[in-house]
Amino acid sequence: MSFLQELHKRRTFAIIAHPDAGKTTLTEKLLLFGGAIQTAGAVKSNKIKKSTTSDFMEIEKQRGISVATSVMTFEYRNLKINILDTPGHKDFAEDTYRTLTAVDSVILVIDCVKGVEEQTERLMEVCRMRNTPVIIFVNKLDREGQNPFDLLDELEQKLNIKVRPITWPVNGGSNFKGVYHLLEKKMNHFAVNKTRLEDDIEVIALDSAVLDKKVGEKDANQLREDVELIEGVYTDFNQADYLAGNLAPVFFGSAVSNFGVMELLNTFCDVSPIPVHRMTDKRMVEPEEKKFSGFVFKIHANIDPRHRDRIAFLRICSGQFERGKFYKHVRLSKEMRFSSPFAFLADRKDVVEDAYPGDVIGLYDTGTFKIGDTLTEGEELQFTGIPSFSPEIFKEVINNDPMKSKQLEKGVQQLTDEGVAQLFTIQPGNRKIIGTVGELQFEVIQYRLLNEYGASCRFDARPYSKACWITAEDKIKLAEFIRLKSNFIAYDKDQNPVFLAETDWILRMNIQNNPDIQFHTTSEFK
Numbered sequence: 046m047s048f049l050q051e052l053h054k055r056r057t058f059a060i061i062a063h064p065d066a067g068k069t070t071l072t073e074k075l076l077l078f079g080g081a082i083q084t085a086g087a088v089k090s091n092k093i094k095k096s097t098t099s100d101f102m103e104i105e106k107q108r109g110i111s112v113a114t115s116v117m118t119f120e121y122r123n124l125k126i127n128i129l130d131t132p133g134h135k136d137f138a139e140d141t142y143r144t145l146t147a148v149d150s151v152i153l154v155i156d157c158v159k160g161v162e163e164q165t166e167r168l169m170e171v172c173r174m175r176n177t178p179v180i181i182f183v184n185k186l187d188r189e190g191q192n193p194f195d196l197l198d199e200l201e202q203k204l205n206i207k208v209r210p211i212t213w214p215v216n217g218g219s220n221f222k223g224v225y226h227l228l229e230k231k232m233n234h235f236a237v238n239k240t241r242l243e244d245d246i247e248v249i250a251l252d253s254a255v256l257d258k259k260v261g262e263k264d265a266n267q268l269r270e271d272v273e274l275i276e277g278v279y280t281d282f283n284q285a286d287y288l289a290g291n292l293a294p295v296f297f298g299s300a301v302s303n304f305g306v307m308e309l310l311n312t313f314c315d316v317s318p319i320p321v322h323r324m325t326d327k328r329m330v331e332p333e334e335k336k337f338s339g340f341v342f343k344i345h346a347n348i349d350p351r352h353r354d355r356i357a358f359l360r361i362c363s364g365q366f367e368r369g370k371f372y373k374h375v376r377l378s379k380e381m382r383f384s385s386p387f388a389f390l391a392d393r394k395d396v397v398e399d400a401y402p403g404d405v406i407g408l409y410d411t412g413t414f415k416i417g418d419t420l421t422e423g424e425e426l427q428f429t430g431i432p433s434f435s436p437e438i439f440k441e442v443i444n445n446d447p448m449k450s451k452q453l454e455k456g457v458q459q460l461t462d463e464g465v466a467q468l469f470t471i472q473p474g475n476r477k478i479i480g481t482v483g484e485l486q487f488e489v490i491q492y493r494l495l496n497e498y499g500a501s502c503r504f505d506a507r508p509y510s511k512a513c514w515i516t517a518e519d520k521i522k523l524a525e526f527i528r529l530k531s532n533f534i535a536y537d538k539d540q541n542p543v544f545l546a547e548t549d550w551i552l553r554m555n556i557q558n559n560p561d562i563q564f565h566t567t568s569e570f571k
């Protein structure tokens with residue numbers, strides 16, 4: 046198969062959802078339909094159920110699951126589909142944001158009873174920032190949910206995107222009868238036994254008398270009315286608008302009982318984007334380019350503490366990646382080759398000889414990678430769009446055991462390279478402040494420092510609520526600001542100065558009073 050054929054075969058996407066909306070269930074059904082797994086229950090939810098504050102085993106279990114389900118690949122209709130998993134827990138939102146930099150589109154799952162939830166909105170904001178194409182799956186139609194027209198309105202308003210239904214539910218709750226395909230103009234009626242796959246579906250035309258017989262006259266007429274209304278209100282589905290991130294096609298269904306999943310998968314295969322271009326600090330990189338390039342968007346430590354190696358997840362952006370070939374690690378300006386890069390399959394890891402744009406491969410790493418690192422065939426470029434966001438919770442690391450300060454230092458360094466949290470240093474005294482978006486990360490860090498590095502620490506809360514990277518055209522003015530505010534200045538891992546603000550009000554005042562200084566809420570501001 047030629048390089049271009051390989052490229053055109055790939056579809057790389059993430060399923061995102063507020064916890065409990067049905068992401069895991071839908072993922073599993075897609076894998077089941079795609080033939081990648083044989084039985085339901087094979088995909089484990091990588092959900093952190095936080096029962097007690099020190100439920101470390103749960104965190105460890107979660108980490109084990111999350112590496113196993115980080116990337117799931119299956120072939121369907123001659124396409125190679127890569128699903129990238131995202132943690133739903135809001136304390137791990139940064140992980141999800143980074144994963145979204147590595148996909149070309151997303152499927153957003155909404156619970157029809159709850160509608161748009163807090164995490165849904167946040168995740169969607171990130172997609173909108175990058176114009177990532179989004180398909181929406183409204184799930185749990187077997188429950189009494191909101192009226193589908195109201196849901197569509199809510200989606201448009203809260204998610205700030207135009208929507209276009211592709212399938213439409215016939216009744217709902219315990220009377221849910223299936224979905225009507227608005228483009229194919231036929232009803233997919235599901236048999237009473239809702240647990241099997243395709244063979245239970247009977248296809249019926251809208252004007253057929255069979256429809257009345259199957260779903261009842263009332264539901265049939267309601268459907269005809271709804272369809273007329275939809276066609277009057279919504280313009281035809283336009284793929285270009287979807288690919289530009291301006292229009293989200295909407296599907297209704299019930300992942301747990303397979304309703305509407307096949308329709309979703311087929312349309313996904315028809316319309317979703319092939320691997321798209323990606324921006325670097327120098328130029329746009331097109332996937333068709335012959336020379337290989339890619340970036341690391343996730344680093345996962347080995348859960349076995351006896352093996353200190355880590356797995357770096359590399360998204361291939363252009364060209365063909367080949368096992369054993371030398372590539373340039375741009376940040377370190379170092380040639381590297383990988384003798385056993387691997388692909389993630391539903392239940393195992395396989396060494397790969399080559400990989401193509403859209404693919405995600407795992408590279409064994411002994412500490413050379415940081416999130417955002419770029420590999421090329423020699424060109425000096427760095428992929429952008431993988432920023433650190435301003436954390437919200439800040440705590441100082443206090444060493445409990447002075448004999449182990451080296452271990453602590455190394456552990457903190459490596460865990461923050463992995464992107465578990467952000468590290469800031471305050472002078473004088475080289476004090477280390479960890480910044481996160483959630484409390485849970487502190488538990489993870491404390492636990493892992495002890496378990497993997499033998500270093501015991503505690504945290505002292507710091508009163509900051511925002512960290513802003515600061516720059517200025519006039520270097521003297523910047524130095525002056527840093528001197529004046531020295532109590533509130535820290536340095537990030539790359540030695541960039543950061544202003545720590547205790548409240549939004551203080552931050553606003555400082556922005557107002559220092560017009561020569563630029564304040565940035567993400568680390569990417571060039």
Ligand code: GDP
Pocket residue numbers: 062063064065066067068069070071090092133184185186187188298299300301302
């Ligand atoms: P996630 O947190 O988004 O991964 O959600 P899960 O897939 O783990 O689902 C959360 C809960 O909702 C589980 O108990 C599922 O069995 C249930 N669930 C998922 N899909 C459906 C559905 O279509 N209908 C109903 N009634 N429950 C569902």
